[in-house]
Amino acid sequence: MKLNQVSLIAAVALALFPLKEGIAQQSNDNPADLSKEIPFNPEVKKGVLDNGLTYYIKNNGKPEDKVELRLVVNAGSILETEDQRGLAHFMEHMNFNGTKNFEKNELVDYLQSIGVKFGAHLNAYTSFDETVYILPIPSDDPEKLEQGFQIIEDWAHNALLRGEDIDEERGVVLEEYRLGQGASQRMLAEYLPKVVNGSKYADRLPIGTKENLENFDYEDIRSFYNDWYRPNLMAVIAVGDVDVETLEQKIKDHFAGLENPKNPKERKSFSIPNHEETLIAIESDEEASSARVQVLFKDEGETKEDETLGEYRKSIVESLFSQMINNRLDELRNSPNPPFVFGASYHGGTWARTKEAYQSFAMTDANKLLDALEALLKENERVERYGFYEGELERAKSDLLSRLEKSYNDRDKTESNRIVGEYVRNFLEDEPMPGIEWEYNFHEQQLPTIQIEEVNKLIDDYIKDENRVVVITGPEKEGVKKVTEAEVRELLKNVEEAEIEPYKDEAVAESLITDMPKKGNIVKTTSNEKLGTTTLTLSNGAKVTYKNTDFKNDEILFEAFSYGGTSLYSTEDYRATAFANGGLDEAGVNGFDKVALNKMLSGKIVSVRPYISTYSEGFSGSASPKNLEELFQLTHLYFTDLNKDEEAYESFVNKQKAFLGNMLANPQVYFQIEMGEFMYGDSPRYMGFPTPEKMDAADYDLAYKKYQERFEDAGDFHFYFVGNIDEAKLKDYAETYLASLPGKNSDEEYEVDDFRPLTGSHKKVVEKGKDPKSSVRITYQGETKYDKKEAFALKTLGEILSIKLIEKLREEEGGVYGVGARGNISKTPYGWYSFTISFPCGPENVDKLKKAAIKEVEKLVEEGPTEKDLAKVKESQILDRKEELKENKFWINTLKDADYENENAENVLEFEKSVNSLSTKYLQKVAKKYLTDGYILGIHNPEATE
Known part of the structure; x- marks a missing residue:
């Protein structure tokens, strides 16, 4: 499970699709009526049950024999009462810890048995305004498909929420809370109230508060579940390699019987109040690892998704604007003395679903915060004064079309897990989803009609003194002068009054190659x-x-x-x-x-x-x-x-x-x-x-x-x-x-020096940081003669041990949020094995959890893995390989690596045979060989306090 606390990303991400010759086109002589509504994708079946639950279904054959299921709940931390802080996210955890049809741990156990990994596949996230559950399920077996729908039905209304289960999960959630602590979180707590102007978003971060997570009453989380997990606030999404009729019937069978509360609470939307003055937040921290500046110009009105063709067309204009301003910022980034490491501008969402903003931000040197802010402001000011040029617009259109074309060309080869996100946004935010064919036609028609003056006018809507917020964060250390609010205000004024030269758009050559090489053969x-x-x-x-x-x-x-x-x-x-x-x-x-x-x-x-x-x-x-x-x-x-x-x-x-x-x-x-x-x-x-x-x-x-x-x-x-x-x-x-390149046929080989890394039993303790956060790393490593079967066995032992460590350290001890093990034997440049266990935890639990982890290793050595755990890993390996065999990335790595390692690439065709040949007895033998010669223990603890 992952916690989505919303990050401000520099991306212009419209679901746009490409130009392709030979497709029926709308003539520019017959322009669209821009007052018409945006149509809905005819390839997607969208419906609403009598109880208000919305569903989306699409048949999609990539990957084969798999369905992506989502349960989307239009409720997140923003709806919590003061006594429920953190419980929207805690509820997400509880749905994996006991439901009507899956007692505690049975859910994860069952899914692992059919090849679905906890965390890597099975997951969920909670944000301010929603909670989304993610379940990919094999669809080649009707029973597995049925169980998949039973699982998401249980999440919707069958959580048990027993007191003892809640108490056992507190430790896991508190560990997730602990993981999030640090410089970024401390600075966020200080500047977020200004960004959201004192709205409820300032004190409803999804993780909640430590005090409340430790002490909330059982009824607080039960009431949140009963109030907000209801069909008229839910959507079920099913996309995959099953016919639409079957999927629709499954949804009706499992969700038509759900009932809404008799007196449902109003699902309110929460806004960010407008403000006339410029708000400035400047925060620093001794442990901050980066320096960042951001300026937000928040829209005066609340967010409204596109409904008409005219509104959709404007979103294309906004995309072109962002492309051009970011091209200019990229040029600054690549200048001899760059004012920032990375900079970007875009118009898009903020922390609140109801508010968008034009935002410019940059990562920079700690001593260049004001320089970076000035550079961002000046580039915006330059656009406001002089606008963009035709050459820039044509390149932006060309870039947009190339991205559209790629998406369009791969429309029938897009993986299901890349499709579902658009459906989630349609349900939660009314984002339009007209479908690729329509989007192609509309772009083909409208892009030539977009003029430079139209793009240039956007800056007047974006830049204003009202609703402006400046956020500056960075390290607090000797040699770094902290920026003051007075300096920021003076800079804002000076940029408005500064002499700024127009942008110079240099002409570019038409060909990469100046002189064609003499052809070889x-x-x-x-x-x-x-x-x-x-x-x-x-x-x-x-x-x-x-x-x-x-x-x-x-x-x-x-x-x-x-x-x-x-x-x-x-x-x-x-x-x-x-x-x-x-x-x-x-x-x-x-x-x-x-x-x-x-x-x-x-x-x-x-x-x-x-x-x-x-x-x-x-x-x-x-x-x-x-x-x-x-x-x-x-x-x-x-x-x-x-x-x-x-x-x-x-x-x-x-x-x-x-x-x-x-x-x-x-x-x-x-x-x-x-x-x-x-x-x-x-x-x-x-x-x-x-x-x-x-x-x-x-x-x-x-x-x-x-x-x-x-x-x-x-x-x-x-x-x-x-x-x-x-x-x-x-x-x-x-x-x-x-073939035209010089070929000396030197056939060089690499050289291997005599050094070998540390092996055997050693311990290193590092004390750094003020938060009560520790981490443990246990490494078995050393030189060995490479053996392909042993290498695969050690990798498999890592996957098996990860299952056992999750069961022991997370579910039983409640001492970690995440834990894993990884085994590897490399052939190049010499035979070398490495087996590493790592996990974060509280300082008070380091010794106890380290011993528990080592005990699980000793069980593998003394008893070998269980047949049940080996079967889980085998199933997952075979399912993963089935998908990998249909991926270009897998094949190019396989072909290259086989030659690099002097192996036979045809071995890839024997993978399932290799998986099935593994036995618990053989794995125990490999564990005895590699996991008994001592380990290197690394411990990270916070600095001791007086």
Whole structure:
């Protein structure tokens, strides 16, 4: 279960879909009547039962044999009384702890037995205004489908809410409360009342208060459940690989009998009061790990979702506005001395469902808070004075259309769990959902009619003195001067009066490639019918393996590698360049800087990223099929023509320093860094945390030189492509852009030094932070001879132990919110096993829970896992693999990893056989081998107080 406390995200997320040639189009000569209502998606069946419960149903075959179920309750923490603070969220927990048809722990136990994981699959969230339960269920068995609907029916009205169960769950919820404590929460508590202007949202954070969670009466949560879990405030959503008629009948069978209370409480909406003055909140904390500025211009009226075509059209205009302002902010971010690490602006939701705002925010250096705020304000002011330009608008339209086209092309290949969110929003917020076909037609018709003047006028609606709030948060430490309210007010005034130059929109080239390379050729072609792959050997020695799939219509994924990496650097060169490598591609290619590249690639879905890792160098990327040539071109240029630009690199360093400069103030991050030092610090090549001092010391010139060395020979690279591939085009591009690269056929191998990480029994205690929060990490690790079956067994033991730790540490002890174990045996660069248990908890419970965790490990060693637990994990593994086999990402990783590890990729076809071959006896044998030679214990505790 996760707690959604609403985060303000810089995203312009309209459910828009794309232009595609050959689809029936509405003529621009026959414009739409913009006063008409937005239609509802004809592919979705929406209904309302007599008791008021709303339902949404869609047949969707991806993934196969699976249905995504949602129970949506239009009630959250905003409806709590003072005595119920935190109980909307607590109620979410209780629905997993005893219902009429599933006694305590039976629900999770049953779902695990059919391959549904607690947390990873089965989940829920609570926010101010809603509670949503998430249940993916296998649909290949009528009994499993029936049980799935029985579960969500039980959530709706059959929770037992027994006193002893409530008391047992208090510890788990209090641990979740504890997890949320820290600098961010402390600062939020101070600035939220100003953002929401003293409304009820200020004191109804979904997690509630510690005092109330510890002491509330049973009747408080029972009354919340009885008042607000009622059919006329609920929706049931069913999307998946089952026919609509069957799903509709299930909903009627399970929910038509639910009754509303005789005297139901009014489901009120809560608003944020308007205010004339500018409200300013400036908060700092010793443990704050980042610095952030935000300015909100809240709408005067309450939120109203689009109903007419005209209102929908305006949302397109708003999307274009956000695209253009964010393009400008991106240019600032990539300038030599950037005022912020990241900045964005958008018009969208706030903490309250009833209020939207135009919002600009930025992450920045702790000493540049005023600079970042000034930059945001000036960019808004620049738009207000001069507006945007035609070139910017055309690029924004092109970007929007490319995203629409990708969504449209994949409309029949979209996973069910990505569809349901729109239905949830339609129920809760009346968000329109007209369907892809209609949206395509409407965009195709309206986008050409949107003029620059129309977009420019939006700023007058957005920017105003009333309802303005400025929020500044950052670290409190020596050397950082705290911003004052007087300084902010002076800045607001100065920006209004400042001389601001118009934006300069530089012209961009039309082609990435200046001079076409001399074409090479394919000298050998082999195929693997079992895997459905083809491998090309190019004239320079490089190899290209591709797999044509129909999993997505508009996706091609790309990977490449060559052995070597930084393992071939001397220790001195490695230490000088390790923190510089990440900034090499910031300079752009072929004389085009990053800004110019972004402009040139407007309207194209393509990305390529070079990397140099410890034992290899290579690329990762993706493209729409129609932009495959640009992917090849970029790859060619990263080999042959990476720019060297001191200013671009300095911009990268400044952003890294701003982002990383305060990370060590976060106690959890500090603990991870200290444990890394403890376990790996004796290596002469261990670099530790990239502090600002280490970033300044990195050698860009040497890093650039070593990059050229690593990429001077394409002949020992292997390239991989998976997706909707036009084979003729891929072969042509491979000959043009890859076979033309220099090939020395050096066939380098990586080098392995003599250092090995810490093994055996050790203990490290780290004290950091003032909140009563601890965490425990138990690691068994050491060198071993790699064995594929043992590796799979150790991974499986981690999954089994996770089940047992949840049962013991969470459900029985009530001492943790989350706990897990992970097992792994790696082959490269040498055989190495690692088995780690980790969990956060209260300082007072560290020793008790550590002992309980070790006891569960000892049970695996002494008794082996139970047949029941092994069966749960097997079922989950087989179901997950069934879905993975229809994913491009799985296949490209499988093909690349098999070659990288010198394994046979065909082993992937034997997965179910490998799963079924595991026995409890064999797993016990593996546990004895790897979990009996001592462990490294890491404990993070808060700092001792006097």
